[in-house]
Amino acid sequence: MQIISTTPFGQRPVSADLIENQMLATRESDVAHFDKWELFRELCVARLSYGLSDRDMAVLNALLSFHQGRNLSDNDNLVVFPSNKALSERAHGMAESTLRRHLAALTGAGVILRHDSPNGKRYAAKDASGEVIRAFGFNLRPLLVRASEITDRARETRAAAETYRRLRDECSVMLRDAIKLAEYGASERPKHDWESIQATAQEYAKALRRKLPFELLSDLRKKLRLLCDTVGQLLGMDAQIKTKEMSGSDADNERHYQNSNKDSYDFEPSLEKEKGAGVDDGIETLEEYRELGAEQIDQSPKMPLPLVLKTCGEIQNYAKDGVNNWYDFVATAHFVRSMMGISSDAWGKAQIAMGVENAAIVLACMLEKITEIHSPGGYLRALTQKAEDGAFSPGPMVMALLNGGDKNVA
Known part of the structure; x- marks a missing residue:
């Protein structure tokens, strides 16, 4: 197909951008074919980098609908020549004055080119076989030439x-x-x-x-x-004192970790000994948990569960179906305490002294530092004693973890 028009019809002047876009249309394309609707979607993503609005893209969508075939191909006729009336209908009834403004924007962005006829009308001349030999209208070839550039910009836009x-x-x-x-x-x-x-x-x-x-x-x-x-x-x-308690230093925890006296509370009793202790093994059922929680309502935690889970996320790895509420949290802690070597005697006393949820919070905090705590059972007993004396709350322990290491608020 022959293209002979390079300058605009009427009073529209020639500009440097127009000449640059004309040269772009004659440049060899990096791709021989490209799906026009895929390319249109990529341009929609990257449209702001070309200075195009959503209304501009609506007009381009209408123009593409006049091109026969799914792909833009370098060896095809890529000039479409709809009348303003036909183009307006496919642009959802857009007024012609508005249509002209958006066509100018598309031309200025270099995604289409005008090929104006001597009288400004859009049409195509065909030979005896019906093949288009000359067309006046809008050339879509710049889209094909810039296909790689458009997809690159779309990818950058998505990344941004x-x-x-x-x-x-x-x-x-x-x-x-x-x-x-x-x-x-x-x-x-x-x-x-x-x-x-x-x-x-x-x-x-x-x-x-x-x-x-x-x-x-x-x-x-x-x-x-x-x-x-x-x-x-x-x-x-x-919470500085709690930070020291959780540090795992032998010097700070000498009483817990270095005492060789097996009768000390720092070491857990054997399972045989604790069978006759007569101490409740913590909660076993939801009913027990609810009943105990009602009796100890004044000991319920004063911090939100999401904050505890954000700070003590390790315990969630042991939850069967995830931790969705306090019951799930307490039940998981009850499961984990035996894995940590904490006896039912120490666990039951901690629940009574601290409250069910607070004891679970303490255990979750200990789990975060388990590699630094030599005797988890003895450590829990020490905290239980402080709770019985009214000198302990799990809040500072959580805050100490929240402020340290990878648990910083971010």
Whole structure:
């Protein structure tokens, strides 16, 4: 097919972009064929990098529908010549003035080219066999020539969108942590200025409701991390002694780990001895758990289960069907305690002294540091004694883990 038109009809001037796009249309394509609708979808993804709107893409969709065949091929006639009326109908009744504006945008972006006839009409001249020998209209060849470029840009756009999504998710999680931990801190550590922290978190929440540019979202992430670190430090100030207890140092735990006296509480009794101890082996059924929980309602945990699971995730590896509620959590802890070498005697006393859920929280914290605790049973008995004296709460232990190592709020 012969193409003889290179300049626009009427008062539209020749520009450097027009000449560059004309040269692009004559360039050899990297691919001989490409599915036009797949290419259209890729361009939809990358359209902003070409300065195109969704309405521009609607017009391009209509233009592609006038091309016969599924593929754009280098050896085919890639010029379509619909009238404004026909094009408007396929563009869902778009007004002709609006249609012209979007066609100009597509041309300016270099994804189509105009081939105007002497009178500006769009038509094709055919030979006796019906083959098109000359056509005036819109040339779709730039799409085929730029197919590799379009797919590359679409891939980059998807990658950027995924990076943005992950960044926004991270900000959302940190904001949630800051708000909920501040609520916990306000009830557990009222001496600190939690009101200002909560007000700052609310300001960040308002900002996160908007579609922030990537740079501003990155800046918000830094601010949220600083806020979370501040909250963690405030919550960890009263937990320093618990951090020492969980450190696993021989010097700090000499009484537990170095005592060779087998009668010490640091070493668990044999199974034969504990059979006659007469101490309840913790909960066995949901009914027992509910009954015990009702009796010890004042000892129920003051922290949300998601926070505990975020900090002590190791215990979830032992859950049969996942940890979805406190009952699942306690039941899993009951299963794990025997694997840790903790006797039913120590476990039952811990549940009575601390409360069922709180004892499970303590065990989950111990599981995180199990390689550093030489005698889990003795360690639990020591904490149980403190709980009986009213000098122990599992909250600081959780916060100490949350503030250390890989368990930082992020």
